[in-house]
Amino acid sequence: MLSEFSLIDRYFARRARTNTRRAALGIGDDCALIAPAAGEMLAVSTDMLVEGRHFLSDVDPHALGHKALAVNLSDLAAMGAAPLGFTLAFALPKPREDWLEAFSRGLFELADRYGCELIGGDTTAGPLNLCITVFGSVRQDAALRRDAAQPGDDIWVSGTPGNARAGLGVLRGDWPQARIDGADATHFRRALEYPEPRVALGLALAGIARAALDVSDGLAGDLRHILERSHVNAEIDVDALPLSDALARLPRALQLQCALAGGDDYELCFTAAQAQRGAVEAAAQQAGVRVTRIGTITSPETAASPASAGTADAVDAQTRRTTQAWPAIAWRDASGAPLNLTLQGFDHFHAD
Amino acid sequence: MLSEFSLIDRYFARRARTNTRRAALGIGDDCALIAPAAGEMLAVSTDMLVEGRHFLSDVDPHALGHKALAVNLSDLAAMGAAPLGFTLAFALPKPREDWLEAFSRGLFELADRYGCELIGGDTTAGPLNLCITVFGSVRQDAALRRDAAQPGDDIWVSGTPGNARAGLGVLRGDWPQARIDGADATHFRRALEYPEPRVALGLALAGIARAALDVSDGLAGDLRHILERSHVNAEIDVDALPLSDALARLPRALQLQCALAGGDDYELCFTAAQAQRGAVEAAAQQAGVRVTRIGTITSPETAASPASAGTADAVDAQTRRTTQAWPAIAWRDASGAPLNLTLQGFDHFHAD
Incomplete structure (x- = not known):
């Protein structure tokens, strides 16, 4: 069985090191160092994905790698921010090389398309859990906030x-x-x-x-x-x-x-x-x-x-x-007549 | 039972909102917006804590709240960085108010001592898992890196x-x-x-x-x-x-x-x-x-x-x-005589 450090190195760190553009210091130190461009803010969002809740236990690991990052990039998109980098923390029941190979491939294919580099992370044993924190860059006055809607929009x-x-x-x-x-x-x-x-x-x-x-x-x-x-x-x-x-x-x-x-x-x-x-x-x-x-x-x-x-x-x-x-x-409806809809959003502590 | 949004609001978001100093936009939007001071870099680190691995199932939730943030602040300390803020993502089997009250109190007591504010997060149902990403500020040339040791030090x-x-x-x-x-x-x-x-x-x-x-x-x-x-x-x-x-x-x-x-x-x-x-x-x-x-x-x-x-x-x-x-x-030993020690560090995919 691969040790934690070998795993990180094989599937994540080596790739991150050769790929580093925006982070002054990436994986392998206590912290990564990153800064937005002059005049911009760093947009930060974090999402946790749990087996049985956000994906099924037999999920294709390539698809999971894609989706874990996609849901975070989506938060940047909703803010009008340009992707810069992300950290990945994950708990795995036990490291399986074929699983990690496919997962990391799905992850990096999407990361590369958006120029979003892995700058840090954490790995531990435990029930499958993925936590990504993503960083983007946006001008503060151009950010698409939730509190800016106006009547008539x-x-x-x-x-x-x-x-x-x-x-x-x-x-x-x-x-x-x-x-x-x-x-x-x-x-x-x-x-x-x-x-x-x-x-x-x-x-x-x-x-x-x-x-x-x-x-x-x-x-x-x-x-x-x-x-x-x-x-x-x-x-x-x-x-x-x-x-x-x-x-x-x-x-x-x-x-x-x-x-x-x-x-x-x-x-x-x-x-x-x-x-x-x-x-x-x-x-x-x-x-x-x-x-x-x-x-x-x-x-x-x-x-x-x-x-x-x-x-x-x-x-x-x-x-x-x-x-x-x-x-x-x-x-x-299209004629303007009221419809009775009793729908609600998906609330993670209610049944779906 | 409290819904996810009520939970976040009661124990985390309201506190974060009244406390916001450094983040231009905190909990409640797609992203938080944060920036280091002019001339400084943002130091970023992420740590995941899993039940049975990093804490025992009967852990005092006040102590857990303290420790979850402490291990992340420790990464900033090791970099010579000043704490700015953190995101908290956690999975909970089911939300218990007394548990959340004690956990959030332990968390915020430490956060307040170091002026480190909660700027975002995620909550989901699942096996107990805590993932914190912490942000600090450091001058790039003053950062305490791992690769800077020299013979004779x-x-x-x-x-x-x-x-x-x-x-x-x-x-x-x-x-x-x-x-x-x-x-x-x-x-x-x-x-x-x-x-x-x-x-x-x-x-x-x-x-x-x-x-x-x-x-x-x-x-x-x-x-x-x-x-x-x-x-x-x-x-x-x-x-x-x-x-x-x-x-x-x-x-x-x-x-x-x-x-x-x-x-x-x-x-x-x-x-x-x-x-x-x-x-x-x-x-x-x-x-x-x-x-x-x-x-x-x-x-x-x-x-x-x-x-x-x-x-x-x-x-x-x-x-x-x-x-x-x-x-x-x-x-x-103190006399300079060699000792035979067969110790190794704690590797999360090996037995302790």
């Missing part, structure tokens, strides 16, 4: 959310009644295992969009974080949600469940002034990513009307208080 | 290493033959549970010491990291090792096992030119920490003689190659 989403949740449904056999053909199932599974962080889009939107976040826990739940931090409400046109062709072939209820309450696509949800519509479209074209307007930021006073809480007679007082609580999202 | 150690290993021995009942009185056992256990990061000493040594690291896996094993990175060897006077009164009351074999092969004290081991002896003593006095000279850095040519590998007849060729492999540490 358009609400946009990138890509076609919901495919990853459909992929999870396929893997877990959630919908035995639904007929899903093989090509669609492959499409969904790919979305789940190899999410593409929207780094180029985030960079192109800096200075154009107002508020942004990446959708990791579901559009309905994550949008609330922008609303809370910006002290606003929202109206969403559910019929405007962009769906992949594969997702559009599922029953409508599953489409909405996947697109609104499913996380793991790591698309960006952002707001921008209506006057910026052309600039947003141009930024998306430059980044090579589809973006779609799905709604509008409303002021806190124009809260969701009672009608938006659905058939009021059918819900008890407790439920009504919950669904009407600020921040409120008014769900509409 | 004195080798120093802070404090009295070995107490934490003795504390682990007491907790696990490793030495049923040894009589350890209650006050000594309490002293050992305190060293294990509440290590004090040598931040002030690290800062005082910047520009005076050459190479440094913090001893987390045992002095004998960790010193090798300096030797490897600096391409030098070492001679250690085992009789010069500073022992606590409590450790000095244990049998000599246990003293050496604890002081040389036991980690978890988080003392600093550093080298400095002989001309700096007065400056080192003054820095230690300023920091209020005892420091002791325990040996000398030697050139790679003056490798440990065969005698230092012990009774050569008794070891097979394989062992001899291993114990004589570069880098070599020649263990001596």
Whole structure:
């Protein structure tokens, strides 16, 4: 069995050392040394991935290496920050060379595409757990914060959310009644295992969009974080949600469940002034990513009307208080008629 | 049961928000924004703590909160960096309010003493796992690197290493033959549970010491990291090792096992030119920490003689190659006579 230090050296450190550009000192010392460019801030985010929670025990290690870094790069994208580097801490039940080889390959293939270098880490024995902290560079006044949405802003989403949740449904056999053909199932599974962080889009939107976040826990739940931090409400046109062709072939209820309450696509949800519509479209074209307007930021006073809480007679007082609580999202169809949706984001201490 | 977001808010985020000084944007957005002072680098280190490996399942959560941050601050100390902030990612089997209350209190008591603020994090369900990434500030030319030791340097150690290993021995009942009185056992256990990061000493040594690291896996094993990175060897006077009164009351074999092969004290081991002896003593006095000279850095040519590998007849060729492999540490007693020590550092993928 390889010792911890041999493992790090073989799969991670040697690669990091030959690759070092931005860190003055990388793996092998007590700390890495890193600095943002003059006038820029370091954007920092950390994500922990746990077996059984964020991935299944038989996950392809190459896909896991990709995804572990992708979810972190996605946080940089949501901030409009350019990737610089990352640290990797992981606990492994026991080191298996074939597993580490595939994991590190998936990790570094993505890292190289975004010029994001491994600058430090930690390895220990324990139940499989991956913790990555990622560093990016952004001008403080251009950062896409969650607290910057304003009433009247358009609400946009990138890509076609919901495919990853459909992929999870396929893997877990959630919908035995639904007929899903093989090509669609492959499409969904790919979305789940190899999410593409929207780094180029985030960079192109800096200075154009107002508020942004990446959708990791579901559009309905994550949008609330922008609303809370910006002290606003929202109206969403559910019929405007962009769906992949594969997702559009599922029953409508599953489409909405996947697109609104499913996380793991790591698309960006952002707001921008209506006057910026052309600039947003141009930024998306430059980044090579589809973006779609799905709604509008409303002021806190124009809260969701009672009608938006659905058939009021059918819900008890407790439920009504919950669904009407600020921040409120008014769900509409293309005609503007209210829809009753009782969806919530994925909360890690609740059942999925 | 509290939801993930309520938990973070109750025990961590609210505290972090009211406390924010250095981060332009803290918990609650996709990234935190942080920058070192002009002309300084950001020193970054990450450590993962796993139940059963780094702490026992019945650990006092207040002590765990302290130690999880202490081991990271220790990495900054070993770099000569001033603490700025940290991110905390943790997996919890299920959130218990009393546990979180005590854990966060232990964490923030230490964080406040060093002006190190929580700037971001992640929480998930899973086997107990703590991952902290810490940020400090250091002038690049003053950083205490591992690769800067030179032949002729004195080798120093802070404090009295070995107490934490003795504390682990007491907790696990490793030495049923040894009589350890209650006050000594309490002293050992305190060293294990509440290590004090040598931040002030690290800062005082910047520009005076050459190479440094913090001893987390045992002095004998960790010193090798300096030797490897600096391409030098070492001679250690085992009789010069500073022992606590409590450790000095244990049998000599246990003293050496604890002081040389036991980690978890988080003392600093550093080298400095002989001309700096007065400056080192003054820095230690300023920091209020005892420091002791325990040996000398030697050139790679003056490798440990065969005698230092012990009774050569008794070891097979394989062992001899291993114990004589570069880098070599020649263990001596106060008279300069070679000692046979077959100790190694604590390697997380080997049995302890």
